[in-house]
Amino acid sequence: MTESTSKRAVVLVSGGMDSATAAYEAQAEGYDLYLLHTSYGQETEDKEYECAERLAEEVDAADFLRIETDHLAAIGGSSLTDDEMDIADADLDSESVPTSYVPFRNANLLAMAVSYAEANDCEAVFIGAHTEDFSGYPDCRPAFFDAFQGVVDAGTRDDTHVEIRAPFAELSKTDIAERGVELGVPYEDTWSCYRAESPACGTCDACAFRLKAFQNVGVRDPIEYERRPEYAD
Template identity: 70%
Template sequence: MTIDENTDSDTGTDDPVEPALEFAAEPTDGRAVVLLSGGMDSATAAYAARDRGYELCCLHTTYGQRTEDREHDCARKLASELTASDFLRIETDHLAEIGASSLTDDGMALEDADTERDEIPSSYVPFRNANLLSMAVSYAEATDCETVVIGAHSEDFSGYPDCRPQFFEAFERLVAVGTKPGTEITIDAPFVDWSKTEIAEYGIDLGVPYEHTWSCYRENEPACGTCDACAYRLQAFQRIGVRDPIAYERRPSYTDG
């Protein structure tokens, strides 16, 4: 769906979605590394992990993305709200140096949203999740954490190949081979089969403070409302009839009707 109107409304005409399913895993008292970007998906994954009983070690990475300062601020606030036992920020510029993504290359234009796009968008950062998960697994192995939690979901892997279920399954096999004997670290992508709408609804039930999250690819304040990340986020809130609490320059309707 492309942008077709400019409105302040956050309420769509779609029927409310069914409540998202609860996690299948039993509650735990283990430790988890959460890849906490500062976005709504990673925030919801962190709150879900805490809800299951995990002690949280939050890993935030900056790699030259346009909104890295705002994302870092949000991640720190979330870690504080979550009473995480640790917050580690890793700054690396190698993904920006490699380039080929409109998130890190100022010479590339960020397209306006098209939620029906079939091709891989320009915002794809080549093999980013493998880089981030490698750092997270190192962190987990060094701190005796049993799992790495990432908030990737089904609408991500429709555009980003390193968000597919097969990728996480393969990466978990790599972890088993590449860590020291006796190490057991799982890769937990709890929302991999969920839509962003289901994540938003689940997060509202969990009490995720979405005012402390940031999704916009373009701007630090206010969010543009017209990039892919803003579109999927606004669409999710519009579908559940909840106003997104962050500020937007524009709030188009991304629901049918």
């Protein structure tokens, strides 16, 4: 029996455009995809799960794993999981940490992804973080991913080699949209809105960055919005 020589990668998929593009990027690099989606009590978790599941079908994923966890919601501290905190309207020029930041979320998600990768002999974990993320989210900074790589190297078996990949870490969301259009990512099956499951509000940070990216590349965002403000530079 001949041992398979195919490459395998776990992709953290939120249901949004960045992680969908990361999945298509990993596939373009020749990886078989193992998609990991986490529901942690976020406002739009049902819609995000629906989109992530559809992505798994579209890329013919080798496996799709959904993990439901309530510990991030129980910990609180984020407008995404705490009903007593309002989701703020977009402020694209702000450099402060937004209320939508879920404390140390990416460390939690990456830890699960590395466990999933090690159990399935995957060589890489892809995450769709980018420059406009780490301007406000400390766990999206390249330095964080570099540090986490050290944790992975120290905390897995000696024969395990899992690379943390953030292919868009030095790119903007506009760059991601442009790359995704080139790769044929079905953005109509992705969701970014923090507030609503249909239609998207158009005014939260996630909607604003997404709309701005599509407007900058001259492509109409295919999902429905309650409002479509002009955010392009």
